[in-house]
Amino acid sequence: MTTNQKIATRKPLSSARVLQAAVALADEAGLEAFSMRGLAQELGVVPMALYKHVANKEQLLDRMVDIVFSEIELPPGDLDWRSAMQRRAISTRDALKRHSWAIGMMESRHPGPANLRNHNAVMGCLREAGFSFELAIHAYSVQDAYIYGFALQENDLGFETPDSAGEAAQRRAETIGALENYPYLVEIVTKLPESGYDSAVEFAWGLDLILDGLDRLRREA
Amino acid sequence: MTTNQKIATRKPLSSARVLQAAVALADEAGLEAFSMRGLAQELGVVPMALYKHVANKEQLLDRMVDIVFSEIELPPGDLDWRSAMQRRAISTRDALKRHSWAIGMMESRHPGPANLRNHNAVMGCLREAGFSFELAIHAYSVQDAYIYGFALQENDLGFETPDSAGEAAQRRAETIGALENYPYLVEIVTKLPESGYDSAVEFAWGLDLILDGLDRLRREA
DNA sequence: ACTATAGGTGTACGATGTACACTTGTCAAG
DNA sequence: CTTGACAAGTGTACATCGTACACCTATAGT
Numbered sequence: 001m002t003t004n005q006k007i008a009t010r011k012p013l014s015s016a017r018v019l020q021a022a023v024a025l026a027d028e029a030g031l032e033a034f035s036m037r038g039l040a041q042e043l044g045v046v047p048m049a050l051y052k053h054v055a056n057k058e059q060l061l062d063r064m065v066d067i068v069f070s071e072i073e074l075p076p077g078d079l080d081w082r083s084a085m086q087r088r089a090i091s092t093r094d095a096l097k098r099h100s101w102a103i104g105m106m107e108s109r110h111p112g113p114a115n116l117r118n119h120n121a122v123m124g125c126l127r128e129a130g131f132s133f134e135l136a137i138h139a140y141s142v143q144d145a146y147i148y149g150f151a152l153q154e155n156d157l158g159f160e161t162p163d164s165a166g167e168a169a170q171r172r173a174e175t176i177g178a179l180e181n182y183p184y185l186v187e188i189v190t191k192l193p194e195s196g197y198d199s200a201v202e203f204a205w206g207l208d209l210i211l212d213g214l215d216r217l218r219r220e221a
Numbered sequence: 222m223t224t225n226q227k228i229a230t231r232k233p234l235s236s237a238r239v240l241q242a243a244v245a246l247a248d249e250a251g252l253e254a255f256s257m258r259g260l261a262q263e264l265g266v267v268p269m270a271l272y273k274h275v276a277n278k279e280q281l282l283d284r285m286v287d288i289v290f291s292e293i294e295l296p297p298g299d300l301d302w303r304s305a306m307q308r309r310a311i312s313t314r315d316a317l318k319r320h321s322w323a324i325g326m327m328e329s330r331h332p333g334p335a336n337l338r339n340h341n342a343v344m345g346c347l348r349e350a351g352f353s354f355e356l357a358i359h360a361y362s363v364q365d366a367y368i369y370g371f372a373l374q375e376n377d378l379g380f381e382t383p384d385s386a387g388e389a390a391q392r393r394a395e396t397i398g399a400l401e402n403y404p405y406l407v408e409i410v411t412k413l414p415e416s417g418y419d420s421a422v423e424f425a426w427g428l429d430l431i432l433d434g435l436d437r438l439r440r441e442a
Numbered sequence: 443a444c445t446a447t448a449g450g451t452g453t454a455c456g457a458t459g460t461a462c463a464c465t466t467g468t469c470a471a472g
Numbered sequence: 473c474t475t476g477a478c479a480a481g482t483g484t485a486c487a488t489c490g491t492a493c494a495c496c497t498a499t500a501g502t
Binding site: 103104107108113116117119120123124127133134137138141142144145146147148149150152153155156157178179181182183184185187188191192195197202205206209210212213214217 | 324325328329334337338340341342344345348354355358359362363365366367368369370371373374376377378399400402403404405406408409412413416418423426427430431433434435438
């Protein structure tokens with residue numbers, strides 16, 4: 001046989017396969033632990049093989065971020081602007097929850113096609129709903145700041161990776177010990193768990209507040 | 222002389238000095254370029270010398286973040302809650318602008334004393350202004366999501382480091398070339414620069430929107 | 443005067459991104 | 473059928489990073 005076992009055993013690499021594996025690896029390992037060498041291993045290949053399909057790690061990250069953008073639902077054209085914004089906001093949060101490594105990079109990297117399509121569609125939805133240019137910019141800015149900021153916090157607070165549970169518990173103990181002087185933090189720590197806190201509900205609450213405010217301003221104009 | 226020149230020349234290290242130099246270095250070099258070795262060099266010392274004053278890089282980062290927290294003004298007690306929140310929000314944004322490396326880490330690290338004091342004071346301000354526990358939690362959540370999210374975006378968009386200007390310009394050209402299909406992005410690119418966009422104004426706008434909404438809800442309750 | 447200790451040094455190891463030179467498997471043109 | 477170009481994968485090597493560990497040295501307390 002002319003083809004050796006390895007090649008018979010595994011499919012050949014491709015940009016798409018590398019990208020997909022990269023996202024999967026980042027999803028489960030986190031951004032810290034995401035390395036070219038680890039990715040290569042996951043693909044059963046030597047590290048340098050990746051560079052035949054990707055320029056370098058930076059560009060790979062750019063593309064990974066654009067994959068996340070591609071998973072975000074565009075504001076549906078058949079809904080009123082408020083519902084459309086709600087849908088795309090929730091979809092964004094969901095995507096960032098699935099790919100929390102991406103949170104800090106969504107706006108900082110060379111924008112890919114999915115990114116451009118998304119921004120264009122959101123802005124378009126607002127403009128066509130009657131928002132003036134200035135108001136649309138404001139509206140876009142608040143919403144995205146809120147969405148990304150919420151994702152950031154949510155990600156940080158659900159900090160409890162399974163293996164760091166012990167350490168986390170100990171830190172909690174230290175912190176709670178030092179909490180005597182902070183009555184309002186004590187209140188949070190004691191009341192919040194028993195209040196059935198749900199971060200999806202929390203997200204929707206703040207989103208509604210913002211959308212309500214925008215709606216008022218839009219009607220005034 | 223018993224003390225050799227080196228020691229006579231430079232002050233001895235200390236936790237505080239290391240911390241201060243670390244923040245300064247991160248401020249001007251960015252988080253990517255911030256390394257223990259670089260920090261040691263800045264202090265005129267061998268890398269391992271730092272470890273006599275700091276446990277490791279992670280803990281150093283924890284402390285650096287708490288320094289940033291310490292620069293944030295607490296909500297002034299002599300103002301109505303809305304003004305107090307406005308003050309501390311703007312102060313937070315200012316601190317994050319000065320130390321943009323900290324943006325992604327403000328909530329994800331082991332909380333230091335300044336962090337605890339800040340959170341306690343903000344929550345206390347709301348509660349004492351008559352916010353119910355639930356409403357105070359909501360109010361806190363929206364505000365901080367907005368503040369950190371805005372800082373994140375602002376930091377990303379002002380991406381133009383001096384030496385990357387050429388590259389940035391080229392990328393801009395590429396992007397604009399590909400912008401034909403995105404009319405609303407074209408509108409932004411053309412109208413925004415000539416509209417005298419000011420990010421401080423933008424920040425205040427969104428903040429007002431949120432605080433107005435919160436005020437309404439508080440009065441209803 | 444002696445000795446414990448705190449602060450600074452030097453060397454070394456494993457991990458990372460990736461440059462560069464190489465093999466090899468495939469396919470088109472002669 | 474040969475040839476030779478080319479795309480894909482390999483192997484070695486280097487700079488840089490965080491930091492473990494053993495060592496030196498100057499000062500302070502007895």
